[in-house]
Amino acid sequence: MANVLRNSAKFGFSGVLSQLSIHSRHGRECVSPCFSLQQRNNSTSPKIKVDLDSSTGVAVLRMQSPPVNSLSLDFLTEFCINLEKLEMDRSCRGLIITSTLSKVFSAGLDIMEMYGKSPERCGEFWKAVQEMWLKLYGSNMATIAAINGSSPAGGCLMSIGCDYRIMVDNPRYSIGLNETQLGIVAPFWFKDTLVNTVGNRAAELSLELGLLYSAPDALKIGLVDQLVPEDQVLSTAQDTMSKWLAIPDHARQIDQCVYIIYNTSPLPLDHARQMDQCVISVCIYYI
Numbered sequence: 001m002a003n004v005l006r007n008s009a010k011f012g013f014s015g016v017l018s019q020l021s022i023h024s025r026h027g028r029e030c031v032s033p034c035f036s037l038q039q040r041n042n043s044t045s046p047k048i049k050v051d052l053d054s055s056t057g058v059a060v061l062r063m064q065s066p067p068v069n070s071l072s073l074d075f076l077t078e079f080c081i082n083l084e085k086l087e088m089d090r091s092c093r094g095l096i097i098t099s100t101l102s103k104v105f106s107a108g109l110d111i112m113e114m115y116g117k118s119p120e121r122c123g124e125f126w127k128a129v130q131e132m133w134l135k136l137y138g139s140n141m142a143t144i145a146a147i148n149g150s151s152p153a154g155g156c157l158m159s160i161g162c163d164y165r166i167m168v169d170n171p172r173y174s175i176g177l178n179e180t181q182l183g184i185v186a187p188f189w190f191k192d193t194l195v196n197t198v199g200n201r202a203a204e205l206s207l208e209l210g211l212l213y214s215a216p217d218a219l220k221i222g223l224v225d226q227l228v229p230e231d232q233v234l235s236t237a238q239d240t241m242s243k244w245l246a247i248p249d250h251a252r253q254i255d256q257c258v259y260i261i262y263n264t265s266p267l268p269l270d271h272a273r274q275m276d277q278c279v280i281s282v283c284i285y286y287i
């Protein structure tokens, strides 16, 4: 543990994940010289748009994959590449995630990825889901979800993978891990992330009943941190981010790292990740 803490100070949580075994080799310490200034500041891809304001160090990642920003393999791959680029960019300290679509933040995992695909493809897809969570939850950046629409299942996972959640105050927008309502089961690390957000009892009820919460109810159980009018969600996220960035990065990162190490099951470990990948892809294949 002493080593883990020493490394956390040096590399942040992503660095600790890689020290523990795996993939994240993109702590703030290793800035790739490969990205041109232009590439670092703005990137546009079909499903995701990123704008980095180098004067504030805050990037806004907009999901723009109609109709519902579902998390397909292509989407997840793009998402992870963008996250990795930002992670390697020393000038980027904060990330806001939002949607360009009206009414939907993200509909969660793309149902079509879980239907009639080969075992290999199921495995690849699940690896990408894991990667998204590891990169986001383990990010060295301060992360805020500006939830401007419904966010069920994997969309909720993405939101609770951020440090802070601001949701539009609209009772028609819902959020939650509703997997059991679909007859499937949220994996253990979805559960951990939810428990870390809302506590044990609320998570238990929420998962077993597959509850989707309206925005006001989500605030009541602490699934989101703040509600704001639709037209203020981004500006509030920017204001909130400046408070997060007033904290020295290393202190925030170590604090987050210690919290996660003590409160999260070992998905960051290679064997746990592979076992999870194997179990879930077999389940998806036989559904």
Ligand SMILES: CCCCC/C=C\CCC/C=C/CC(=O)SCCNC(=O)CCNC(=O)[C@H](O)C(C)(C)COP(=O)(O)OP(=O)(O)OC[C@H]1O[C@@H](n2cnc3c(N)ncnc32)[C@H](O)[C@@H]1OP(=O)(O)O
Residues within 6 Å of the ligand: 067, 068, 070, 071, 103, 104, 106, 107, 108, 109, 110, 111, 112, 150, 152, 153, 154, 155, 178, 179, 182, 183, 184, 185, 186, 187, 280, 283, 284
């Ligand atoms: C013991 C067995 C163990 C088995 C374990 C196996 C696997 C474990 C995996 C567990 C993890 C799962 C996590 C997930 O994320 S599962 C996905 C769950 N997602 C949902 O339930 C969301 C469903 N969608 C909605 O609720 C709504 O679409 C909405 C997001 C609220 C938006 O509503 P609205 O604006 O009214 O839009 P529509 O409903 O009309 O949809 C428009 C369009 O989009 C298609 N679509 C919706 N969701 C998805 C999706 N997740 N993936 C792909 N496509 C989606 C929808 O079909 C419409 O398409 P058409 O216009 O072509 O009809």
